[in-house]
Amino acid sequence: MIKTEYYKDLTKMNTFGMKVKARCFMEYDSVADLVDIEFEELARPVLHIGGGSNLLFTDDFKGTVLHSNINFIEILDTPCHSEPSCHSERSEESSSPVLVSVGSGVVFDDFCDWAAKEGLWGAENLSYIPGEVGASAVQNIGAYGVEVKDIIHKVYCYDTVEEEFVSFSLEECGYGYRDSIFKKPEIKGRYIVTHVVFALSREANPQLGYGHLRDAVMEAANQNITPAAIRKVIIKIRKEKLPEPSVMGSAGSFFMNPVISLEHYQKIEAAAKAEFGPDYKVPHYDLPDGMVKVPAAWMIEQCGWKGKRSGGAAVYDKQPLVIVNYTGDAYPEEIIGLERRIIASVKTKFGVELHPEVDHI
Ligand code: EPU
DSSP: OEEEEEEEEOGGGSTTOOOOEEEEEEEEOSTTHHHHOOGGGSOSSEEEESSSOSEEOOSOEEEEEEEEOOOOEEEOOOGGGGSTTOOOOOTTTSSSOEEEEEETTSBHHHHHHHHHHHTOBSSGGGTTOOSBHHHHHHHTOEETTEEGGGTEEEEEEEETTTTEEEEEETGGGTOBTTBOGGGSTTTTTTEEEEEEEEEEBSSOOOOOOSTTHHHHHHHHHTTOOOHHHHHHHHHHHHHHHSOOTTTSEEEEEOBOOOEEOHHHHHHHHHHHHHHHOTTOOOOOEEOTTSOEEOOHHHHHHHTTOTTOEETTEEEOSSOTTEEEESSSOOOHHHHHHHHHHHHHHHHHHHOOOOOBSSEEO
16 A cells, blocks of 8 residues: 655654655555556655665755555575475574565564564674664665675665566675665665565574674673574663664764775874874774774764764764754754764864765755
8 A cells, every 4th residue: 555645744754853844755565566656757856765764854855755664574485495306494494594585664673673583693783773674775784793784685676767676686786884786876766675685594693793792792691692682782782872763863873984094094093192192092993905994983082072062963972973963953954064064173183084874865
């Protein structure tokens, strides 16, 4: 069924809590519904949203906002099991990946919760990330050393240009850090994700290399390390560091972590050691290609922005990578003003250009 509403209030459909309206809002709840939508006739521009957790509406939306309500989670038999000659066990019992098909409208954390309860490994580190499954595959969401691409098997879409259903293998999705082919300007908006097939595992595969995650999990779970135990620890860490969208509006990390050359990093490190002493350690991650990723949170904090307010907007005091709608009444201009000033000061102090992770609409 397709539900259409005009001049729809989107305040509750964007986690930043911007008080904006959409001229037309359409929600569909099955893959088949997409065939009935006359894409050529929709008021333009057309924007497909998920949980609205990675965007900043800068004004009322003059076109059509689409939203998927396709909600299912289903374990698939591995291809081998459909072959009559194949006598191996079902995917649930073997060590082969457990393929799980999930509708694009499923809240991503509901999927993580389901997987943890099923004892399936792979999604636990991604627990409590806001947003929905369709957007997760576009954005390549990530946290605590895992990106969603690590568990994606295939992405199924509706091609609004050719009006046909298509699928993309993991390689075809072209995943990078918070990036995929679905974000490339030439094709942005063309493909609507209908469902994603994830490859999970019944074999223990804890990913505990990020920061102090291993210690936190060992302390909380002792020897009994399960997807559910890791999920519980991750949720606790996220709740301590990140604002709860229902309490204070935000879109999670506002900026991406910049990647710079080793030479550039060494200059930043030398300046920090000159300022704070020779033992000072600049947080960073060495990448396989010789480049260095430096947490934007650290740079923003060094520029003195942590906890700073500007009108209704503020830099979150526990994690400066997050800009918050502090009063609940912030105007988009106040958020953008803060964004511009942060970018300018990081550029001046470190010579690094920050790029927003959040989509400006
Ligand atoms: N840091 C500071 N000051 C702070 C907070 C952090 O200097 O107040 C430095 C610390 O050195 C810390 C480092 O920043 O070790 C990294 O911090 P954190 O582990 O919180 O991760 P992040 O790089 O800031 C990324 C993702 C988050 C994800 C976390 C955890 C991006 C843009 N953000 O943040 O994703 O939850 O790692 O894995 O990559 C999101 O995308 O919305 C999001 C929340």
